[in-house]
Amino acid sequence: MRVAWVAILSAGLLFPPLAHAADAAAAKEKAVVCSGCHGDNGISQTENIPSLAGQPDQFIQWQLVFFRAGSRKNEQMQPIAEEITNEDIRNLGAYFSQMTPPKGAEDGDPDLSKKGAQVAVGRRCASCHTDSYAGTKAVARLAGQREEYLVKALHDYKAGQRVGGGVAAMADVAYHMSDEEITAVAHYLAHLK
Ligand code: HEC
Ligand code: HEC
Incomplete structure (x- = not known):
């Protein structure tokens, strides 16, 4: 037990991860809603909607907490964040952080x-x-x-x-x-x- 807590604390996660393989499946199911805006594979194709793929786990979790608490305001994200549990937040953070990050845009100046x-x-x-x-x-x-x-x-x-x-x-x-x-x-x- 002690070892597990040390691992959790040093990982700096908001909500301690569950050990079940089912979590990945649960996150995948929840993430269907997200991909409607944030894109397949967490890479956004839509103006003013950020890609989530490869964002740090903790960053994703915190932003969801901020939207849910209303301290970060956005008409599109707030209603979604209000519906999600701490367990969802933990699962979604792990899920998107493990995806391949977006490649840099082509044809820059x-x-x-x-x-x-x-x-x-x-x-x-x-x-x-x-x-x-x-x-x-x-x-x-x-x-x-x-x-x-x-x-x-x-x-x-x-x-x-x-x-x-x-x-x-x-x-x-x-x-x-x-x-x-x-x-x-x-x-x-x-x-x-
Ligand atoms: C209706 C469209 C929509 C849906 C569905 C949606 N989002 Fe968002 N999301 C947004 C927009 C727009 C922003 C940018 C808000 C802003 O400009 O501050 C955002 C921002 C975020 C951010 C902050 C990212 C950053 O780089 O700052 C996270 C994390 C996030 N969404 C996670 C999710 C998750 C997880 C789901 C599914 C449970 C989800 N979103 C579903 C529209 C959506
Ligand atoms: C002192 C530390 C610090 C420095 C220096 C810093 N940042 Fe940040 N940055 C942060 C933190 C922490 C966040 C997340 C803040 C939050 O939760 O809204 C952030 C978030 C951001 C975001 C929002 C990303 C997203 O996906 O929502 C952008 C854009 C950004 N920083 C750009 C910059 C740029 C450009 C510079 C230099 C000009 C810079 N930052 C310098 C700490 C820093």
């Missing part, structure tokens, strides 16, 4: 990407999001995310519309960014391979 890379270095984005921008724990994956969604998210933080858990990390970062910087860094991140 190299000059804009270069500018975006400079913004990312200057603002130390990788210090939290990791060098590969795959994210970790409660910090989101950014690599290969939809470009216009990254722009929207940064504007939402900047405007104080996205607060989530009340951790001011992103508000502090985004508040100081110009629209040009946001456009460039989103382009760079969306095209990362």
